Amino acid sequence: MNGKETCAFASGTWTGRCFAGVVDTEPDPDDPAWKGHDDGVIVLCRTLACAERLDQNDMAHCSEFEERRYWAPVPPGTEVDFEALAQRAVEDIGIEPITIGIVPEDKPGRVGIVGMPVWMWVQEPGPTTYGPGEGEATAGDVTVTATARVVRIVYDMGDGTKVTCKGPGTPYEDRYGVRESPDCGHQYGKQGDPYTVTATSYWVADWQGPGDLGGTIRLNRTAETQVVVGEAQVITQ
DSSP: OTTOGGGTTTTSEEOSSSEEEEOSSOOOTTOGGGTTOSSSEEEEEEOHHHHTTOOTTSOOOOOTTTEEEEEESSOTTOOOOHHHHHHHHHHHHOOOOOOEEEESOSSTTOEEETTSEEEEEESSOOTTTTSOEEEEEEETTEEEEEEEEEEEEEEEOSSSOEEEESSOOOOOOGGGTTOOOSSSEEEOSSOEEEEEEEEEEEEEEEEEOSTTOEEEEEEEEEEEEEEEEEOHHHHHO
């Protein structure tokens, strides 16, 4: 600025309209400049005309048009890719495929019967396999947090049928006998040796950055198992 070193503040970051920098002293929390936010920074923005009149103490007699304050999520000149940071926050959760709980089980000698109920569920659901899971990522002074959860699981039963379950399902117990699953089940119409069953869990991750910055990321994970289903008369022979 005309060779003057006294414009250190004003020469910080040119926004295209003014020289901008974080104020030296933050205003009180109830100051209108915060606009209801409790994070981020308050920026002092000075026009070229105002900046040229700064003295050795970084002071100037500027009009409201030439100097204004406003809230910003990050300091001027900070390059932050919030979407990339949000992706990192989601990765921090460590989302994994579910462990499929199913009857008949995927074990040697375990055979289901055509027409009998098949139960499916999430085996030992946790933050990384069903949610809610939480993660965060930081770049400089900026932190983004993410919370993710499963919204549905789609089971491809291997016989051309897909079953959508909105919850984790109910684990089968011997006391249930031949009852159908109350929330996540199937019946095979013909024998299969074996049927390959895939379970795709669909996640929704909500992320939050400074102030009102936020969004949603959708992703999925797939697990696989197999079940053997036979005709009753064949099994009993």
